[in-house]
Amino acid sequence: MSTIAPPCNPEADPRVKAVFDDIRRTRGNDFINNLWPHLAFDPALLEEVWSDVKAVMATPGEIDPLTKEMIYVAVSIANACSYCVHSHTAAARAKGMTDGMYAELLRIVSLAGRTNHLANALQLPIDSAFDASADPT
Amino acid sequence: MSTIAPPCNPEADPRVKAVFDDIRRTRGNDFINNLWPHLAFDPALLEEVWSDVKAVMATPGEIDPLTKEMIYVAVSIANACSYCVHSHTAAARAKGMTDGMYAELLRIVSLAGRTNHLANALQLPIDSAFDASADPT
Amino acid sequence: MSTIAPPCNPEADPRVKAVFDDIRRTRGNDFINNLWPHLAFDPALLEEVWSDVKAVMATPGEIDPLTKEMIYVAVSIANACSYCVHSHTAAARAKGMTDGMYAELLRIVSLAGRTNHLANALQLPIDSAFDASADPT
Amino acid sequence: MSTIAPPCNPEADPRVKAVFDDIRRTRGNDFINNLWPHLAFDPALLEEVWSDVKAVMATPGEIDPLTKEMIYVAVSIANACSYCVHSHTAAARAKGMTDGMYAELLRIVSLAGRTNHLANALQLPIDSAFDASADPT
Amino acid sequence: MSTIAPPCNPEADPRVKAVFDDIRRTRGNDFINNLWPHLAFDPALLEEVWSDVKAVMATPGEIDPLTKEMIYVAVSIANACSYCVHSHTAAARAKGMTDGMYAELLRIVSLAGRTNHLANALQLPIDSAFDASADPT
Amino acid sequence: MSTIAPPCNPEADPRVKAVFDDIRRTRGNDFINNLWPHLAFDPALLEEVWSDVKAVMATPGEIDPLTKEMIYVAVSIANACSYCVHSHTAAARAKGMTDGMYAELLRIVSLAGRTNHLANALQLPIDSAFDASADPT
Numbered sequence: 001m002s003t004i005a006p007p008c009n010p011e012a013d014p015r016v017k018a019v020f021d022d023i024r025r026t027r028g029n030d031f032i033n034n035l036w037p038h039l040a041f042d043p044a045l046l047e048e049v050w051s052d053v054k055a056v057m058a059t060p061g062e063i064d065p066l067t068k069e070m071i072y073v074a075v076s077i078a079n080a081c082s083y084c085v086h087s088h089t090a091a092a093r094a095k096g097m098t099d100g101m102y103a104e105l106l107r108i109v110s111l112a113g114r115t116n117h118l119a120n121a122l123q124l125p126i127d128s129a130f131d132a133s134a135d136p137t
Numbered sequence: 138m139s140t141i142a143p144p145c146n147p148e149a150d151p152r153v154k155a156v157f158d159d160i161r162r163t164r165g166n167d168f169i170n171n172l173w174p175h176l177a178f179d180p181a182l183l184e185e186v187w188s189d190v191k192a193v194m195a196t197p198g199e200i201d202p203l204t205k206e207m208i209y210v211a212v213s214i215a216n217a218c219s220y221c222v223h224s225h226t227a228a229a230r231a232k233g234m235t236d237g238m239y240a241e242l243l244r245i246v247s248l249a250g251r252t253n254h255l256a257n258a259l260q261l262p263i264d265s266a267f268d269a270s271a272d273p274t
Numbered sequence: 275m276s277t278i279a280p281p282c283n284p285e286a287d288p289r290v291k292a293v294f295d296d297i298r299r300t301r302g303n304d305f306i307n308n309l310w311p312h313l314a315f316d317p318a319l320l321e322e323v324w325s326d327v328k329a330v331m332a333t334p335g336e337i338d339p340l341t342k343e344m345i346y347v348a349v350s351i352a353n354a355c356s357y358c359v360h361s362h363t364a365a366a367r368a369k370g371m372t373d374g375m376y377a378e379l380l381r382i383v384s385l386a387g388r389t390n391h392l393a394n395a396l397q398l399p400i401d402s403a404f405d406a407s408a409d410p411t
Numbered sequence: 412m413s414t415i416a417p418p419c420n421p422e423a424d425p426r427v428k429a430v431f432d433d434i435r436r437t438r439g440n441d442f443i444n445n446l447w448p449h450l451a452f453d454p455a456l457l458e459e460v461w462s463d464v465k466a467v468m469a470t471p472g473e474i475d476p477l478t479k480e481m482i483y484v485a486v487s488i489a490n491a492c493s494y495c496v497h498s499h500t501a502a503a504r505a506k507g508m509t510d511g512m513y514a515e516l517l518r519i520v521s522l523a524g525r526t527n528h529l530a531n532a533l534q535l536p537i538d539s540a541f542d543a544s545a546d547p548t
Numbered sequence: 549m550s551t552i553a554p555p556c557n558p559e560a561d562p563r564v565k566a567v568f569d570d571i572r573r574t575r576g577n578d579f580i581n582n583l584w585p586h587l588a589f590d591p592a593l594l595e596e597v598w599s600d601v602k603a604v605m606a607t608p609g610e611i612d613p614l615t616k617e618m619i620y621v622a623v624s625i626a627n628a629c630s631y632c633v634h635s636h637t638a639a640a641r642a643k644g645m646t647d648g649m650y651a652e653l654l655r656i657v658s659l660a661g662r663t664n665h666l667a668n669a670l671q672l673p674i675d676s677a678f679d680a681s682a683d684p685t
Numbered sequence: 686m687s688t689i690a691p692p693c694n695p696e697a698d699p700r701v702k703a704v705f706d707d708i709r710r711t712r713g714n715d716f717i718n719n720l721w722p723h724l725a726f727d728p729a730l731l732e733e734v735w736s737d738v739k740a741v742m743a744t745p746g747e748i749d750p751l752t753k754e755m756i757y758v759a760v761s762i763a764n765a766c767s768y769c770v771h772s773h774t775a776a777a778r779a780k781g782m783t784d785g786m787y788a789e790l791l792r793i794v795s796l797a798g799r800t801n802h803l804a805n806a807l808q809l810p811i812d813s814a815f816d817a818s819a820d821p822t
Contacts, residue, residue, distance in 0.1 A: 001816045002260050003363040004376070034261045035252070042377035048740070049255065049384075055733070056248045062238045067204050068245055074208045075249035075391075077532045078215035080354040080628040083256040084249065085534055086267040089551040101199045102552070103590035106532055108205050110525040110597075111193045112212035112221065115172070117524035117623075118186065119220040121488045121517055123139045123496055124171045130223040131686045138679045140500040141513070179514035185603070186521075192596070212528075214395045217491040217765040222397055226688040239689070240727035243395055247734075250391035251384040254760075258351045258380055260359055268549045275542045276808045277637040278650070308809045309800070316651035322466070323658075323803065329459070330796045336786045341752050342793055348756045349665075349797035352763035354628040357804040358797065360815040375747045382753050385741045386760035386769065389720070392734065393768040397687050398719045404771040405412045413671050414774040415787070445672045446663070453788035460666065460795075467659045473649045478615050479656050482622045486660035486802075489626035491765040494667040495660065497678040512610045519616055522604045523623035523632065526583070529597065530631040534550045535582045541634040625806045633808055654806055658799045665798035669762045669791055671770055 006037035015043035019050050026058050033087055066095040074109050143174035152180035156187050163195050170224055203232040211246050280311035289317035293324050300332050307361055340369040348383050417448035426454035430461050437469050444498055477506040485520050554585035563591035567598050574606050581635055614643040622657050691722035700728035704735050711743050718772055751780040759794050 011017040020032055039046040057068060069092035076084035089102075097105075148154040161167055176183040194205055206229035213221035226239075234242070285291040294306055313320040331342060343366035350358035363376075371379070422428040431443055450457040468479055480503035487495035500513075508516070559565040572578055587594040605616055617640035624632035637650075645653070696702040705717055724731040742753055754777035761769035774787075782790075 001360070001811055002262060003360060003815075003817050004259060004373075005817050031266060033264045033266070035256060035259075038259050038261055039255075041373055042380075045377045045380060048381075049252070052248055052251065052737075056244045061241045062235065063207075063241045063245070067207070070200075070204070071208055071211045071242065071245045072249045073532070074211045075215045075246050076253055077528055078212045079250070079253040079257075080531050081253035081256050082531075082534060083261040083263060084253050085532060086263050086549070086551060088249075089269075089532075090267045098199065099552075099589055103593045104198045104200045105208065106529060106590075106593060107193045107596075108200070108208045109212050109532060110528045111189055112209045112225075113216070113528035114189065114521040114525040115186070116213055116216040116218035116221050117488055117521045118176075118517060119172065119218050120216075120491050120493075121484070121496060121500075121520060122141060122172075122175050123493060124175055124220040125139060126220060126223045126686055127170045129168060129170070130227045130688075132227075132688050132690050138497070138674055140497060140678075140680050141510075142680050178510055179517075182514045182517060185518075189600075210395070214391055217394050219394075219397060222395060223686070223688060226395075236689075236726055240730045243392060243730060244733075246395060247388040247391045251388040254351055254384045254387035255380060257354050257356075258347070258359060258363075258383060260356060263549055267551075269551050269553050275537055275634070276810060277541075277543050277634060278647075278807060279543050305814060307812045307814070309804060309807075312807045312809055313803075315647055316654075319651045319654060322655075323800070326463075326796055326799065330792045335789045336783065337755075337789045337793070341755070344748075344752070345756055345759045345790065345793045346797045348759045349763045349794050350801055352760045353798070353801040353805075355801035355804050357809040357811060358801050360811050362797075363817075364815045372747065378746045378748045379756065381741045382748070382756045383760050385737055386757045386773075387764070388737065389734070390761055390764040390766035390769050392724075393720060393766050394764075396689060396720075396723050398723055398768040399687060400412055400768060400771050401718045403716060403718070404414075404775045406414050406416050406775075412771070413673060414771060415670060415784075442677060444675045444677070446667060446670075449670045449672055450666075452784055453791075456788045456791060459792075460663070463659055463662065467655045472652045473646065474618075474652045474656070478618070481611075481615070482619055482653065482656045483660045485619045485622045486626045486657050487664055489623045490661070490664040490668075492664035492667050494672040494674060495664050497674045499660075501678045501680075509610065515609045515611045516619065518604045519611070519619045520623050522600055523620045523636075524627070525600065526597070527624055527627040527629035527632050529587075530583060530629050531627075533552060533583075533586050535586055535631045536550060537631060537634050538581045540579060540581070541638045543638075621806070625802055628805050630805075630808060633806060637806075654803060657806060658802045661802035662795040662799040665762055665795045666791060668765050668767075669758070669770060669774075669794060671767060 002038055004038060004041055006034075007040050010037045010040035013040070013043055016040045016046060019043075019046050022054070023050065026054060035083070035087070066092060066097060069095055070097065070101075070105050073105065074112075077109050078113070139175055141175060141178055143171075144177050147174045147177035150177070150180055153177045153183060156180075156183050159191070160187065163191060172220070172224070203229060203234060206232055207234065207238075207242050210242065211249075214246050215250070276312055278312060278315055280308075281314050284311045284314035287314070287317055290314045290320060293317075293320050296328070297324065300328060309357070309361070340366060340371060343369055344371065344375075344379050347379065348386075351383050352387070413449055415449060415452055417445075418451050421448045421451035424451070424454055427451045427457060430454075430457050433465070434461065437465060446494070446498070477503060477508060480506055481508065481512075481516050484516065485523075488520050489524070550586055552586060552589055554582075555588050558585045558588035561588070561591055564588045564594060567591075567594050570602070571598065574602060583631070583635070614640060614645060617643055618645065618649075618653050621653065622660075625657055626661070687723055689723060689726055691719075692725050695722045695725035698725070698728055701725045701731060704728075704731050707739070708735065711739060720768070720772070751777060751782060754780055755782065755786075755790050758790065759797075762794050763798070 011020055024030055039049055069088055072088040076088055148157055157169055176186055206225050209225040213225055285294055298304055313323055343362050346362040350362055422431055435441055480499050483499040484503055487499055559568055568580055587597055617636050620636040624636055696705055709715055724734055754773050757773040758777055761773055
């Protein structure tokens, strides 16, 4: 149950079709996941979101594609975003995440969850050694 | 300003000293950041937390140490844990994170923040293609 | 699946009936959404919550009713409250939110999600220009 | 640095003075913590918030006052509310929380932080045994 | 729908069986809730998580078992962890939480939610009276 | 204390100068708040973030500029983003938010905080009346 009904035939709108075609081309397959038709009620919003996702996730950079997906999963878990946890865990698997890597990702994320709660409880003063602004470039 | 005052001389307690010594040995330097003396009011809790952190972060596994730190930073940002953001960003830098990698980490985390909010707003149905339980091992 | 079963016939309790009647009267229709029967296991709690909701949302003030609902939706998205996102998005629509306004609300909320993550990552110092306490009234 | 400057002499307003007097009387001491003068810019808001806090925290009920404060601290940690963590940890101490109890509170909260992240990662199906609605009263 | 399919017959692995047996023995009944088979894809992770949960929740300490569960529920609500809210609310009931106590728990948690938002909005300065570090032990 | 030191003279880089000039022109004043120099270590990231902020916040749309800022503040409060709460509360004031409107904003946000926690506690089923997908366009 979503808060907006996707258009019955979203690709009837040429702006929507152009985005969907670019998603298929960029990813190299025909699968369009639910996020995109649900954004199609406003083609400009659809274009903006896809443009951002493509720029960050589909452009080669200094962080490899699998690591990118694992970082995305980590943020989505912490933000309790059910849909994003599902979609990016699936994407990480598609990019090569093994069960062993997944178990390790779960260890890191849940340990961070534990120590984030501890540090927020203790209201720790920041060590001066962590002060990047002490060393301007 | 913290919610508990660290003991004046925490290493006077041999259990605390043993943990601090192991932290120094494991990390290969003498720096003990504020988390540890603030946990020293309860040596058992200190031992438990260090044991967990060491097992996950200092044990070689399938995810390399720098990636582990970047995932830790990502979770800490999403949880708004100021102390953990500082300590693990510094740790990631110490393990080789360049400014270019940091910029890319910020891109991924902030994009995830954006789409997490979008997906939670739209209350998207999960695509059946993401259903891992459909394929039991 | 909820953590408490609503009473079979909640309005058999006159305190519950009085609240439900006031909800119907205040809103001008007969629909009682699931929050209220699930609170009816404790009539005092039901009265307190409805009293708060009525005072804030159904009392005319300086912010118009549609804007109030959009702010409510925004908070509920950030807090990952699925039920509240649904109920207040529906309420905003009932008060006149168009698809164009909804798309704009999604833009603002998701942009805030993005920059909230960036600012929490960078641990920015607060500009002194933002210091309201510098200008006591 | 706050987002609103408290009035220079908040108790010059008789509505504010009445609330402050009730806070002092209810708590049995003269300390007015920063929350209250910062709400005094709008006496109606001040009255509403104090009324809610008094009703829940200062009225005897089935949960004892110290447990109430520890639950309050737990929520405040999870919500990363620095001010509330400080004020309610201090209140819990004033009501008898020992260092041993505090260490145990930290264990529970940080363990919950850990398993909350795990369960949100795994997107676990809810066990039917947990379904309260299966047993309507 | 979960992000990993639990093994068909998890107790075929003797490490998994040992953990499951210990869960049944510790809790005094035969029910294994969904968290555990979903962690069984990585027996080491399963062992670590159960070891932590058992140490904190099943070991007698200064906080009684029912209070522990209510604190766990409080954190899980604030973190929007649907599964944990269900499992720990059921556990609290099994340990004696009455409807009256549950209503009071809801009052405290939701009041904390309210004032956490207020304090984060106002960005209140921490009262010096709350400074535990002013009184080192 | 931030996690990255802003460049000493950020506008020495022509890409940075172009963004800063556009910020000044768009806002009609000379104030550059701390977010922007801290992003200047990576000019491409700076350009992307400003481009997004300008498109959403500085482009006329169906939601008026003051309401946009109040929605931004609401999200930032819920996400516990201290910097964003400060910067957007100041922006809302600059666009005409009165103390009365601010008090009302605080009422709505804190009420949403309260009921978000209640609904996440009760794990309420979504009313079918809220199902937008039942009415495809």
